[in-house]
Amino acid sequence: MEQRTAKEITKLQELAYELKVGQAMTKEVITVSPYSTMAEFMEVLRVNRISGTPVLEEGRMIGIVSIEDLIKALAAGELNATVGEKMTPNPVTLYADEPLVHAVSKFSELRFGRFPVINRAGELVGIITQGDIARAMLRRLEVDYHEEEIHRYRASHIFEDIIADEIALVFGYRVAARDFERAGEASSGLKRTLSRLGIHPRVIRRVAVATYEAEMNIVIYTDGGEIVAEVRPGRIRIEALDKGPGIPDIEQAMQPGFSTAPEWVREMGFGAGMGLPNIQASADEMKLESTVGVGTHLDIIIYFDERKGT
């Protein structure tokens, strides 16, 4: 629970940095003239159901007047006083292109009800209240959530939406020999694809571990190859095929700790003879066939109902 709350707060903070004041503010600003009376200002507040407005003289903002100024004027029986007399001159403003988080901190620091928003030329372009900030964040969260929903729908419902006697999704990845720079990209791509398909994270982890070991084997020991993943309802099959040189003794290669890796591979943290045993431990079914001079064909199946623990 605590973790989730923390995550949501972080998400909101992130949004406060991402969004600009201009995206959250109210653009149609109701203003009053400094020569209006406080009684007229009261009517402006009532009709528009707002609690304060900037004061404009010949298009230039000279102050801000709020419901608190009105209450003071009412208490003093000065409803006929002008707005110019009762307003706060030189109001604190925000720029439209500032991140929203600046507005959040100004609200908590100064405890004002609203800030006029200006552009870099100093012209009034909007007004922002704490309500505007909350609405902007909710709108944005909703958009994010909606996008995520669409994303998830497309992927996870695909099997239900397709009408066929047999369904299979096939993803193919090419793996280059001795390209350590890109080694792991195939597995990374497959991992992300499966998580978009809505497959359980624990199943994905097993697939990722097995595929990554297979991919590293192709990179380290072979002349290149490919990884093909075939997803069907209930299970995934991963085939790793290469163009040789092949494994002379499969039983020996399957022994934990057996390795033919050269020193430079070991220095990178691989080649400890645990790759194939790891694949076997992650897979529900595993078949390894190899012909020296032709190539190796690794074929594994992982079921989604978790026959095997982690």
Place this chain on the structure above:
Amino acid sequence: MKLRKVLELIEGKLITKNVDLNQEVQMGCGADLMSDVLAFTHEGTLLMSGLTNPQVVRTAEMAGIKAIVFVRGKIPPSETVALAEEKGIPLLASKYTMFETCGRLYQAGLPSCGLFELTLRRWREAFENKG
């Protein structure tokens, strides 16, 4: 344990940018062999490693490692940092050895990843079913 606490305990430094230090790690694993990282960790693990090449980050991504601490004062090359930032995996550094870095965290209550069937079967065959 929060990453903030991890940094404090190991007197470590943060290497990647924009890290949420309130993220929790559930357990720890110390390994320099990448296959061991894949085989002997769970989702949410904090990895201690002396290896600093980009494959450590790839391995972490595949194994669902939450964050990586480089031990023995090793500082990773820029390719490793760039990949970690892309994958959103925080990188930390400790000037202490693998033993001391792990020890400090374990002593403060960060648990290990436990035992694993992969090796336990052979262990039992070798030492427990003999009689």
